[in-house]
Amino acid sequence: MSELVKVVELPFYLEDDSSLVVAEGSGSEVPFVVARVFNVQAKLGVTRGKHAHILCNQLLICANGSIEVSCDDGVSIEKYILDKPNTGLMINSGVWAEQTYLEDNTVLTVLCDRPYEKNDYMCEYEEFKTYIKNKLN
């Protein structure tokens, strides 16, 4: 996979009865100012995402449970398992990503460097392939 996707270890403070994971914007782990945060929950086995962004960069954190993330940069596909609350997956713009929920009570926290912008989404795979083809030419 290109440098568009990167696994990031987040600061993790583990105590006897609790744990805390920190993502500080514009810090070393989160290389941008956080414009938007969203939490996603889905039933076991559901696959979500299925789009790429033109500009938006995102940090995915599986806060509870586990998720398989498929990342496609138009040249190759790589899969990552997120099953620790302190493992982040940085996905830059131009990557087609899909997330499959592997456990009940799974929570995906996503930090974005841009607010919601409808026109920033490529939701059709053919559109994404054309975008990549034009980028590579």
Next chain:
Amino acid sequence: MSELVKVVELPFYLEDDSSLVVAEGSGSEVPFVVARVFNVQAKLGVTRGKHAHILCNQLLICANGSIEVSCDDGVSIEKYILDKPNTGLMINSGVWAEQTYLEDNTVLTVLCDRPYEKNDYMCEYEEFKTYIKNKLN
């Protein structure tokens, strides 16, 4: 309770098999630029927090499970149950807050308007009471 604590309804997109909750920084729901995000998990019955901030304002979101939040502004104490992923609790600086985890697999997502600053924490209740007394005088 004073205007230091406020329940905020977050945009909630519910589909058949999944849900998505958004908190956009500097938007109407999150009245600040997000400097830091942290996720907390704790065992059933554990109470965490037990401090106040001098400057930091925070939005608490219970992403999964449920939490009881006790908020003390030095004059009165109010308790809130967070058991929906789209209910946020805005806690401004100067409030002593405690969170009790009421279910397994509970995840608390906290958005902060400041980075981590060690000196911003009041971790002794007497220190907090003195701070409030000085503020009210």
